[in-house]
Amino acid sequence: MLNEIEEFKAYTDKPAYKCSGKRDLSFLGRFSFEMIMDFIGLNRVLSIIARGYMFRNGAPDIDYARRALCAWSSIPDKKTAAPKEEWQFRTDFRDLQEEFPELVDKNGKGWFYRHVHKIEKFITKNSDIMSKATLAKAEPLRKKFDDAWRDKVKQFQVSLYSPDTKGAWVLRFDDILADALELGPLTDKTFSFSEDEKELIKALLPDGLTYDVAETVIAYCIANKPADSDYVILPVSNFDAYFGNTSFSHKWLNLFPNALLERDKQSFGVCRVRLISNKMLSMLST
Structure with a gap:
């Protein structure tokens, strides 16, 4: 929690999926099931990501950080989805793959989307060493996550200046970017007590x-x-x-x-x- 640079790597590098027993949840990485299923705690996650990309070249680049957030959050469109109108919020950001290959693949699967589904597959594959509580999480992640996350990514893009109530009490990229700009570059705040x-x-x-x-x-x-x-x-x-x-x-x-x-x-x-x-x-x- 003190080393923000290492925390950034945990949200952007390739995760290691491993488990030594029923009490071991290390395959979740720096996430909990509550964060994944209820989307709580993502404000800090997104802020760390935004700061990591915003200050990569010294001076803050807000647009670059916003594109990074979009890439990380990307989820592929449904096969039956109609083409998006210009005024509609996108959720598939595969066009950012060349700029952010570590955050989104060519099929529009963002880092978080891939991580969640790899967790679900890891649980199923290793059911013999999972607790009943953990096993019970796999099916909801497989069946319900995509629709819920797609709605969440749309919410992220609601403007600060939205006149509608849909813009109230939701986490938005605008909020994250404002926090990132105020907090500045990532730092290692680790220290020792006497x-x-x-x-x-x-x-x-x-x-x-x-x-x-x-x-x-x-x-x-x-x-x-x-x-x-x-x-x-x-x-x-x-x-x-x-x-x-x-x-x-x-x-x-x-x-x-x-x-x-x-x-x-x-x-x-x-x-x-x-x-x-x-x-x-x-x-x-x-």
Whole structure:
């Protein structure tokens, strides 16, 4: 979560599909089933991708980043689909294959589309080492993903200035590109705590919350604290994917003691937190 450059590679390089047992979900890569099936947490994914392409040559190139997002999101048109009118949103961006061969193939299959269907095939092929819960995901991915993703890609292209209600409360490429422009180039924000700082963290941890998890979350808060606020928005779904399960959102996040991590109760649907230990606050201000 701290090394944005490595995270970008996880969303754009060729994934490795492997599994060592029923509890191993590493074949999902930096995604969870919730992200794939409900499309939650994609704002961070798309922002990382946009930033990776927007600043490749130094100065920001917004149009280039937008084309990269389209290529990554591409899904082939149905064989029975009528030709798109100029005013209609496209979802098949095979024409971008030459510019972004790593993101879309000549048949219009974008990176995310290919990844999801390879996951579905991997689960089916290795059913003997999959849990019942994992096996149950394969059929919905095979039968329902395409239509749902096609609708989502159309939503991505809704303009910020759309006068219709369809433009409200949806994730759009315009939002992603604006965030990317503000956040700037990808960086590696990894750093280490001193031994005294590690002992401070460990002293505040309850049973059931491991130091590695706490260290990652605290380091993320310190590295991503905005200049004008003590609160940091935690990308909970992306943390689930990072840790390889949903224990973070379903268990570990609620175990953080108030003496260490305070959650904003009026956060308008996002998880906003701040470190409130005096020593942690002094770390934040340095």
